[in-house]
Amino acid sequence: MPFIPPYLLPRNKLFINGVNFASAGAGALVETRKGSVIDLQTQLGYFKNISRVLREKLGDTEAEALLSKAIYLFSVGGNDYLFPFQTNSSVLYTYSIEQFVGQEIYEVGGRKFGFPSLWPLGCAPFSRTREPDGENNCFGPLTPYVDLHNIEISKVLQKLFQGRAGSMLWQWTLQRNFSCGGRRGVTEYYLCDNVSEYVLFDSSHPTERAYELLAQLAWSGEPSLTGSYNLKALFES
Numbered sequence: 001m002p003f004i005p006p007y008l009l010p011r012n013k014l015f016i017n018g019v020n021f022a023s024a025g026a027g028a029l030v031e032t033r034k035g036s037v038i039d040l041q042t043q044l045g046y047f048k049n050i051s052r053v054l055r056e057k058l059g060d061t062e063a064e065a066l067l068s069k070a071i072y073l074f075s076v077g078g079n080d081y082l083f084p085f086q087t088n089s090s091v092l093y094t095y096s097i098e099q100f101v102g103q104e105i106y107e108v109g110g111r112k113f114g115f116p117s118l119w120p121l122g123c124a125p126f127s128r129t130r131e132p133d134g135e136n137n138c139f140g141p142l143t144p145y146v147d148l149h150n151i152e153i154s155k156v157l158q159k160l161f162q163g164r165a166g167s168m169l170w171q172w173t174l175q176r177n178f179s180c181g182g183r184r185g186v187t188e189y190y191l192c193d194n195v196s197e198y199v200l201f202d203s204s205h206p207t208e209r210a211y212e213l214l215a216q217l218a219w220s221g222e223p224s225l226t227g228s229y230n231l232k233a234l235f236e237s
Contacts, residue, residue, distance in 0.1 A: 007046050015050050016066065027080035040076055044105070051108045067109030071234050074115050077153075081145045082121060085130070112234045114218070115157055117150040125203035154227070 004018040012019075023038035030039045054063040105113075121127055122142035130139045192198055196209040206214070219231045229237070 028076050029080050032080050032083045064109050068111045071112045072110050078118050118146045
């Protein structure tokens with residue numbers, strides 16, 4: 001299949017093979033890194049614009065068929081819990097904007113949804129650095145929010161989409177440095193000789209090999225990992 005292009009790519013007018021709304025560092029909430037990212041509700045507005053364009057180009061019948069057969073993948077929420085700790089904010093949100101956005105897409109015509117659960121954010125290297133020096137512990141204050149998020153969003157989505165939204169949760173091992181090639185305050189860094197032997201490329205982002213394994217689990221994993229449907233079942237249904 002062709003590469004799925006970003007929505008804001010110049011001259012990107014063909015959306016029949018999919019479109020990518022992702023914004024690095026964004027969250028479900030407008031308040032998360034406001035002004036420097038594209039929040040989820042703005043992305044929803046982009047999607048509604050695409051649905052309008054498709055109806056204009058293809059006609060209502062063909063556009064509705066395309067929208068209903070498409071797979072809608074969401075990977076968002078972690079930054080909403082990390083951002084308050086990074087900015088020393090006292091506000092933490094425990095509700096899910098994904099529920100609102102999912103309902104909006106459903107009303108436009110979407111029927112197949114994938115929502116990965118949040119991974120253990122408190123155990124990521126960038127979170128562990130908030131623990132006292134010498135203590136190789138997960139950052140405890142984050143864990144209750146992540147656990148609650150995964151429990152509640154699974155309940156809400158199962159109810160909202162009548163079992164079509166699977167919940168996927170994976171455990172990742174860790175590395176530590178988030179230098180971004182020496183441009184994030186840490187000037188010293190190194191590149192692994194064989195990056196495929198590691199799960200994380202830096203303190204928060206998986207390696208290509210790790211993503212490959214996660215994609216395989218998402219595509220054909222058992223219900224204990226993927227919930228009611230894996231992605232293969234969604235595409236074939």
